[in-house]
Amino acid sequence: MTQKRIRNMEEFAAVSGISRPTVSKYFNDPDSVRRSTRARIEKALERYDYRPNIFAMNQNRKLTKNIGIVVPFMADPVFAEHARNIEQRCISAGFRPTLYSAHGDPALEVDILDGLRSLKPAGVLLAPLGRASDQKEIEKFCRDVPTVLFDSNIEGLGEAFIGSDxxxxxxxxxxxxxxxxxxxxxxxxxxxxxxxxxxxxxxxxxxxxxxxxxxxxxxxxxxxxxxxxxxxxxxxxxxxxxxxxxxxxxxxxxxxxxxxxxxxxxxxxxxxxxxxxxxxxxxxxxxxxxxxxxxxxxxxxHDYDSVSNRSVETLFELIESGGEFRNREETLFPSRLVLRNSA
Structure with missing residues (x-):
């Protein structure tokens, strides 16, 4: 048995060489993964003496099904398209998404985050205003609530950023x-x-x-x-x-x-x-x-589907990892050129 202390599921996945979603799937139902994968996970469990906080996982599932989705301007069809895809993914996973728009107003953005904090959501997907955002307030919120930024990045805030290149x-x-x-x-x-x-x-x-x-x-x-x-x-x-x-x-x-x-x-x-x-x-x-x-x-x-899907997947991984990644993650998806009549 190794003496390395494993603090959460994300760290266990890293040292065992198995993806976080697969490890999470195993802990939900060991028979849901391949026999060879199950053997690798169980060998790693024995080696690192890691046991997930089942109580916390159950709390996440039974008591905090709420997911907040915050966009800067809902009338912008680009954000509407992202939000539509994100909502569908959250609903299909058994969560209850709630969509908020800051309407381009940094004070309203802060009010939305304060209201979300009081609801104790399982996690939040945030597309911030960016330059106009109150970055200190967003930083404080990200410390309190598992948060993944998407579309518009603020360097260093949130546990991950998913967007377009x-x-x-x-x-x-x-x-x-x-x-x-x-x-x-x-x-x-x-x-x-x-x-x-x-x-x-x-x-x-x-x-x-x-x-x-x-x-x-x-x-x-x-x-x-x-x-x-x-x-x-x-x-x-x-x-x-x-x-x-x-x-x-x-x-x-x-x-x-x-x-x-x-x-x-x-x-x-x-x-x-x-x-x-x-x-x-x-x-x-x-x-x-x-x-x-x-x-x-x-x-x-934009690759709307990839950005939206990866944003949701990353938030689920963050929730199951106890709300914290070892390192902040950034994922950028390339665009594709669409030729039409204007040029």
Whole structure:
């Protein structure tokens, strides 16, 4: 028998070389895993003299079935798509998910977390506002409640972060636009609401430098989450003043791109790949409405299913590990380029 003290299921899984979900499955029902896997687990149990806190596990299952899901802005279809998938996974696993929206308000975000703390949930999946968040309050909450961040990251907070690889988004769109026509300018808000926007700007500059091209960043005024209207107003001003440095535009996100397409339509600019078109427009996210814009929007798509599923799986693993991982985990999923008529 080893003298190493194993504190929780996550540590036991690590030293035994067996995944946490499989170990958890064994403790729920030893006959639910393969005979060879069961033998490995039982050998490791004997070696490390580990026994799970069955009382705590049962408490989690019988008394704390609540899962909190917090998003920054429920009216944003990107978050609605993530939340829909997460809710379904939680319900199918026997938990009771409750969905909250901060509506872009950092004070409301803190109030939501305070209310969740009083409900003593089994765990929380949090997509924070990011730059606008009260990080001290979120840090305090993460110490009290098993929390996994998704979509928008705040470095070091929560036991894990699950999201999309922003460089993957931008590198694919820049490479495609450059290969098929004029290099793109980057269209964004001067004060972005979501932290992913900053990562996408950095990725655009890096890709343009890598290709030996001059980056052109178009920043428009506007704050908050009304991206379509902000994009429309900013694009009208840019187009009327003839301030476009190139005839290819890469938007920071699809909602800004929808606003830009509206401005183009209003001013008579033809967008697309044809010889009679004035502009090519591409973007990032694959907003659920992106295929229905006119023209349909070329974009780099989130892997919604993978981000949502892994977020839920990670939270379940965290709950079964006693609410703490040995090291903070980060998982990023690449995007995929979706070619449509706008570029």
């Amino acid at each position: 922003n460089f993957s988004f931008v590198s694919q769109t820049v490479e495609y636009l450059t290969r098929t026509g004029a290099p793109p300018s980057f269209f964004e808000m001067r004060t972005p609401a979501n932290p992913n926007a900053n990562k996408r700007r950095v990725a655009y500059i890096q890709m343009m430098d890598r290709l030996g091209l001059e980056p052109h960043i178009i920043q428009i005024e506007g704050e908050g989450w009304a991206f379509e209207e902000i994009g429309r107003r900013g694009a009208l001003e840019i187009l009327r003043d003839n301030r476009l440095p190139t005839d290819s535009i890469l938007c920071s996100n699809d909602r800004l791109a929808i606003g830009l397409l509206s401005a183009c339509c209003e001013l008579g600019y033809r967008v697309g790949r044809g010889p009679d078109c004035n502009l090519r427009v591409a973007s990032n996210d694959d907003h659920p409405f992106a295929r229905f814009t006119c023209p349909s929007l070329t974009t780099a798509a």
